[in-house]
Amino acid sequence: FLLPLDIGRLVDKIDSLVSRVEAAPYHILIVDDDPEQVAYYAFLLQQAGMVTSVASDPMKVLSILIESKPELILMDMYMPGCSGIELTALLRQHEAFVGVPIVFLSFESNKEKQMEAICRGGDDFLTKPINPDYLIQVVSTRAERNRNIRYFMERDSLTGLLNHTNLKEHLSRELLRASRSETFLTFAMIDADHFKRVNDTYGHLTGDRVLKNLARLLLDRLRRTDIIGRYGGEEFGIILLNTDVTAAEHIMNEIRENFSRVIQQSESKQFFVTFSCGIAGFPECADASTLTLAADKALYSAKENGRNRVVV
Numbered sequence: 001f002l003l004p005l006d007i008g009r010l011v012d013k014i015d016s017l018v019s020r021v022e023a024a025p026y027h028i029l030i031v032d033d034d035p036e037q038v039a040y041y042a043f044l045l046q047q048a049g050m051v052t053s054v055a056s057d058p059m060k061v062l063s064i065l066i067e068s069k070p071e072l073i074l075m076d077m078y079m080p081g082c083s084g085i086e087l088t089a090l091l092r093q094h095e096a097f098v099g100v101p102i103v104f105l106s107f108e109s110n111k112e113k114q115m116e117a118i119c120r121g122g123d124d125f126l127t128k129p130i131n132p133d134y135l136i137q138v139v140s141t142r143a144e145r146n147r148n149i150r151y152f153m154e155r156d157s158l159t160g161l162l163n164h165t166n167l168k169e170h171l172s173r174e175l176l177r178a179s180r181s182e183t184f185l186t187f188a189m190i191d192a193d194h195f196k197r198v199n200d201t202y203g204h205l206t207g208d209r210v211l212k213n214l215a216r217l218l219l220d221r222l223r224r225t226d227i228i229g230r231y232g233g234e235e236f237g238i239i240l241l242n243t244d245v246t247a248a249e250h251i252m253n254e255i256r257e258n259f260s261r262v263i264q265q266s267e268s269k270q271f272f273v274t275f276s277c278g279i280a281g282f283p284e285c286a287d288a289s290t291l292t293l294a295a296d297k298a299l300y301s302a303k304e305n306g307r308n309r310v311v312v
C-alpha cells in the first residue's frame, strides 16, 4: 500500500535513526577525581554495552568534550580545583554543550546541595552507593533521547544530510584527527549549475526534488565514512577521509558524470542538471578556513571555466 508522502519520509527518517542507534554504543564521559570510583562505574556501564571515557581532571573536560562529543556526562560533585556544580554551570553557557545530559553521581545526600546541582544545569542527581540497574537505566535512557534529538538537530530537513553548522564542526574535528594520524583528507564543495534557471523554468518544488536526488546520489556513491553535508541552498560539502586530492578528483568526477545523466522530472518535462565542484586537501591546506577558502576558489574556477567540471 502507499503511504502519504510526508509520512513515508518520516518512516524513512525513523528507520535510518533506528539503524544508527543500534549501530553505535552510547559514549559516556565520567568526570570524577577518584580512580576507584571511576573504575567501578566505568565497569558497570561497559558491562551494559556502553563506551566510557574519563576525565579525572575537571579542567580537561572542555577539551575532551570538543574532541569526542560524549552523549552523557556522569558528574562527580567534589573534585580538587573545581566542583561539579561549577563545571556544569560553565558548560551550560557554551552553545555546543547546553543540551548534553549531565547526571550527577555523588555521596552528597543534602537535598539543598542536590537542588543547587539541578538548578545550575544538572539533569538528574543520583546518590552513591547506587543500584547498578538503576544507574544503567537512567544513563541509557537519557543518552538515547539525547542521540535522537541530536540526530534531528544536526540534519537538514530537505535532504537529511548534515547541516552547515555540523559539517563545519566535523571538518575541524577531522582535520585535527588527520593531522594527528598523518593521513590525507579532502574537502569537496559542490554547487548545482544554473539552479536559478531550474527553479524559474520548472518551479521550486521540482528544484527541491533535484536537490534531494543529488543528496541521494552522494549518499549512494560515497563511502559510509565520508561526511556529507548541505553547505547552503544548492551547495553541498563533502569531507573525504583518508583520501588525497587526486583520488578525490577521480571520485567526484565519476559522481559528476553520473549526476549529469540522471533524468530529472518535472510535471510535464524531463531535463538534466549538472554541478560544478571545487576540491582542496590536507596537508596542503592546514586548517579549516584555508581549506574551505581553497575549495571555494577551485569551485569558482570550475564555474568560470564552463561549469559541469571538477577543479583542484
Ligand code: GH3
Pocket: 158, 191, 192, 193, 194, 195, 196, 197, 199, 203, 204, 205, 206, 207, 208, 211, 232, 233, 234, 303, 307
Ligand atoms: P551557478 O551555475 O553560477 O551556480 O548559477 P545558479 O543559478 O545556481 O547560482 P545562484 O547562486 O545565482 O542561484 C542559486 C539558486 O539556487 C537560487 C535559489 O533560488 C536556488 N536555491 C537555493 N536553495 C534552494 C532550495 O532549497 N530549493 C530550491 N528549489 N532552490 C534553491
Ligand code: MG
Pocket: 032, 033, 034, 076, 077, 078, 079
Ligand atoms: Mg570526588
Ligand code: MG
Pocket: 191, 234, 235
Ligand atoms: Mg550557489
Ligand code: MG
Pocket: 191, 192, 193, 194, 195, 234
Ligand atoms: Mg549554483
